[in-house]
Amino acid sequence: MSAAINLREYRAINFTDKLSLFSEHWSQRVIAEMNDYQFKLAKVKGDFIWHDHADTDEVFIVIDGRLRIDFRDGAVHLKAGEMFVIPKGVEHKPYSEEEASILLVEPRGVVNTGAEESERTRANDVWI
């Protein structure tokens, strides 16, 4: 089902409300689109897998909690209210000790595990 918005309703998209609709970790849900880009909420905990996105940068915005993104040569630590842009082609592995809520911004069609097929791979166009 498309969640195309009826703009005449002029309703805010509320992160807290949307986050209350799912609980699975590492399973992103689309909440909006802008041109060809999607805004995806995810709850994360523990380790993700190493992967990269050959064709696109990827934006992580932390809404709640703390997120560490590991790179082969370092790491960035993010807390609520902070964001980071991962350049395309750069291997990364998100990690969160406690549950964190994040907003991803990336082009429609990007797979969460990049080219790595794994048990972490999820459908990439699930709207809430």
Ligand code: NI
């Ligand atoms: Ni990624």
